Amino acid sequence: MAPPIALVTASELAVQAAGQNRQDNKASTLASQDVERSNRVLRTFRCLIADLCEQFKGGHPGSAMGMAAMGVALWKYIMRYSPDNPNYFNRDRFVLSNGHACLFQYAFMHLVGYKHMTLEQLRSYHSERTDSFCPGHPEIEHEGIEVTTGPLGQGVSNAVGLAMATKHLAATYNRPGFPVVSNKIWCVVGDACLQEGVALEAISLAGHWKLNDLVVIYDNNQVTCDGSVDLANTEDVNAKMKACGWKVLTVDDGNEDIPTIVNALEQARAELQKPVFINIKTTIGIGSKVAGDAKAHGMALGPEDVANIKRESGLNADEHFVISHETYGFFTEVRERGQQYERRWEDLVEAYGKEYPDLADEFARRVKGEMVKDWTKIIPAKEDFPITPTPSRKSAGLVCNPLASELRNIMVGTADLSPSVNMIWKGKVDFQHPDLHPTCGITGDYTGRYIHWGVREHAMAAISNGLAAYNKGTILPITSSFFMFYLYAAPGVRMGALQRLQAIHIATHDSIGTGEDGPTHQPIELAALYRAMPNILYIRPADSEETAGAFIAAISSTESPSIISLSRQNLTQYPQYSSRDGVQRGAYVFIEEKDADVTLIGVGSEMKFAVEAREVLQHEYGIKTRIVSFPCQRLFERQSREYKSEVLQYRSHTRRIVVEAYASNGWERYAHAAYSMSTFGHSLPGAAAYKYFGYDSKAIALRVKTFLDDLQQEGIDDLDGEFRELNILHH
């Protein structure tokens, strides 16, 4: 894609000025002066990094020092961004996948003039300042940082998501002469990121989709914590990337040769067919005594070595954090150029608005991160749902597909489970390269909003974070798979929660009811993870109405991801009891009963066992039983103490028993006892699996009765947290 405007050809000038034409006999005096200047800047930068790690005797100096030249190339010559407005919409995005090298990013942000990134802030790296903008890994909440990176392999996956977002928005909104979305994604990775499975999944997808707006820059220093990379990896990385559909460029001297790096980056920007992988050879901790060694990776270099580096660099060994006027001057044009980018983009968007008023109107709402239509009206009403037994995965389709159809900010994808998760809407277009002609005949293009992730759950979640991070609210990613495979996806889901990025994860086949696939596919313990994870909603709706409620909660929750946990099997519908509003409160009284002996807490796909057991308890044993529906612990925790007490009736004589086919961990807060799972599942047809594990109204009722009898016999009024597992029939 052509640059939006034939703007500053900064990089071309720079390449020339910095001596790209040194081969020419008549290399100008200016050029050689510039090379010297660049080299002084590199040395200053490296000494600054060394000082910043030295002050608190820790941090990661080596990679940041080794990447100095690529940093100059990126921040001075290549990237189109505006330090004065880090959120300028059409900016190039930078992702540091090797996030431990964060000083690299922070220091360049300081040098090019991000206002908040003062020298004082830089010096807060590894300090006890609680308001530092310089945490040990880059964090999205600080200006100028696109995504939080740190867990290796995820940054590059996020970058793939950012590149998808660019491609998708460009295809949707750009018109001839009006490239309102035209940014590039620049992602730096280290050796480690390229070993992580999540990165390999994402790399494969980027090649498949031919995301030519993505450039991955490989800081090839051949060192990880354990030592040289060849201790654990001897593959041909370039050949592997080519096999994955990437264009591969190499730079032999990544330590000093800024012009060649700039040249490679420019080639990458101009690439029209493929994502680009630039393999740049560097020396970790260059200039220090441990250069090229793992010792340069994750600890301060020591005062002697730092002093020596300074002396060798022509700096005063006794001075610290010295940044010369020349160094600042080297980057002065960046801010002005950034302002120009921004102004010209604004002019472009204004002209676009005159030519394409409706489209521009929608585009403006997307830029603001607003919904393009009133979504609340699209959610089906209770009476629109079938009253016959329905799998909640089907209910989710009934709720979500009209939303996905009408709301162009929604992108829905599946980790190869289209036939199972019911997330396909009429007229859906696949997100694909337009030239792809798959064997099955289902083509697509970049305007498509349905994503075939392949069997890559972790990348699905991590890339979705990139989609959501492109610009707050612009894209709402919806993923889908079996709930069990959200364990594969968990590190990505966690990073979404940590970054407050909205995404909705549709997790079907959420219990032993999943059946024949057996224990490998039956989640038992996974809900405990997501119920404990900060800043995420894990919602298990009991029927279609509650599924509508789950979507309302998830869409309203713009500062967190949500997981909607759904059944494979048919669920009884409870229109007389279930309430979408109730779901918003996390738990609510489903069936009231005065002076009840027992409250059965029914959860999601297992609600019917609670309701049916109530019948048996009431009619066979005369035990008065009320039912609470409890789809979401996190939402319930936000309620008032009064509401909680009203629902759970604390300190009454009513015993609370939760019925769920999961491990009971965490339910002790709400129940005195659990009818739950304490082993892995079993391969049996869904109904038979439930039966095998004692999920049967009569068995449950009998155990509840025995529990009450036991307490009476033992004379226990106050259980005092001595929680009871009632489902002791386990095999």
Add this chain to the structure above:
Amino acid sequence: MAPPIALVTASELAVQAAGQNRQDNKASTLASQDVERSNRVLRTFRCLIADLCEQFKGGHPGSAMGMAAMGVALWKYIMRYSPDNPNYFNRDRFVLSNGHACLFQYAFMHLVGYKHMTLEQLRSYHSERTDSFCPGHPEIEHEGIEVTTGPLGQGVSNAVGLAMATKHLAATYNRPGFPVVSNKIWCVVGDACLQEGVALEAISLAGHWKLNDLVVIYDNNQVTCDGSVDLANTEDVNAKMKACGWKVLTVDDGNEDIPTIVNALEQARAELQKPVFINIKTTIGIGSKVAGDAKAHGMALGPEDVANIKRESGLNADEHFVISHETYGFFTEVRERGQQYERRWEDLVEAYGKEYPDLADEFARRVKGEMVKDWTKIIPAKEDFPITPTPSRKSAGLVCNPLASELRNIMVGTADLSPSVNMIWKGKVDFQHPDLHPTCGITGDYTGRYIHWGVREHAMAAISNGLAAYNKGTILPITSSFFMFYLYAAPGVRMGALQRLQAIHIATHDSIGTGEDGPTHQPIELAALYRAMPNILYIRPADSEETAGAFIAAISSTESPSIISLSRQNLTQYPQYSSRDGVQRGAYVFIEEKDADVTLIGVGSEMKFAVEAREVLQHEYGIKTRIVSFPCQRLFERQSREYKSEVLQYRSHTRRIVVEAYASNGWERYAHAAYSMSTFGHSLPGAAAYKYFGYDSKAIALRVKTFLDDLQQEGIDDLDGEFRELNILHH
């Protein structure tokens, strides 16, 4: 490696007989008869698969039908195994990574004569029989199944572990003329497995280690659930495998051409340098109306189609589950040959014992899965530990390294965190190909027991399952990484728990004390997952003595994996209170106090906050406080009700408050309130991070006092599960 004995050249004969030499003009009558016979067997097999899915209208027929020819090649001609003794030690191992195609394996096991795999058992697939040997994915607890597969990508990783085990045992015990370990690993993967990150990590490692005893057979049918594979994957798989260091072979007609398949498999067996990837093109659901289509993947074909397949195959459409005498006869030599393999191996081992009695003695113990030395004597005594503050990751090294040094069944590895996890013992040898000469100079060979996994946590766990599954007790894998990255590894750890495979996971940097790396590296919610996961011990020791206890528990737990959760930072040592025996009971009284008002539950790396808060409570507020150490919930759950009550003092007036820097979910069973985390962490030096989140003896004591005051003021005696979060200072 040469075959152990110049035994039956079954496959050579077979290739000839089945018409490999058809190019020869004089192809024998016998050969053409055999081709016809093979083809009838293939058709019979496919009809059997179709029938088995049809009976309960479900299952995965397509791949199993498509792979029939490769199944004949493997079970009749190639694999060295003994149906009469599925556990014969030196057997070739077969792994079905695309586990949903399990009928493929079950049906061949039936045909070659595994006694327990009767036709009646085959017909229990997808039935309600609770004692079926034919679950929806292969499960290790059933004879003849090497590993439980199902979550895609893990089977191939397990196979890498099995191949490592073979390499390692062969290098350790084989002597010239005595190849007592010489088996091969045959692993079938589908398109999906090759997309999963965990598989890509494992593939990279297998290439690095040049595991030529591993053959991965790719059932290349180009179909997954969503449709044709090219919807989500268009990479050049063969080129990618070559780049990863694999030898690649291809078979164009995998549907019928048994001789070519056999030939490729033989080439693979003969390969001396690299793992082998055989790309075999097949047609999913071959013979059915939906052949080559995703519809053949995961549902029954329907009675009409099945009848038609039978007619086309020359079988009676009205008969079901028909296996002709000819078909059984086709495989009759397999059992006899298997008995021969076994007898000759036994003879070989006997002769080996005469030549190398000491080695053979050790080998025999390894085969039996016994420890080679009395490990209990190797664990340091309490008085051997330093009493100065020590990080528990260092304590773990003090306990584990002598064990690893002396016990040759232990293999220790790290996901690129050697300098951090302290798992290196003096004289350790790396597991490496002997020709590897890494840049850092640390060479190794296949006898090595220290594994550099690279930055591949998920594969580390999944491959370790393969190491453990080779033969029960023969190898005890110990993995290591930061605790947070055991979220990446979680699907592999789970599969170890599900399969009852012993492994010990050393998880360091286990709390916000991990410090500057920030929230991406600080686990908050992860313990909740592992405390809820069935059949695993999650143990958080508080000091060196408890760390010794954790190892004792983990080593004793031969039917489950364990995670030992350790601090980065210095921990106060409590030799006067801590007890390795106490750890075995999960929780124990650390500091007793008569008529205590409060029990503070101290956990692992946060114990000192509990102990110090006790001082403040006692001396500043006159609140009598006892301390319980609670390293492992699972072990505590196994204790008697009396013991539990003794430790926790149920229904006394003593309030129980847990102090831990994790989410409190699950502690409600043991405590009335928690001083815990409800947000993600923060990038600060470890001590400052604790302080930032209120972990400070005075702050804790004050909140505990306020809690007691509140209860008094509210007149609440019985909290009745109304759990309180005391650490409300969160930012």
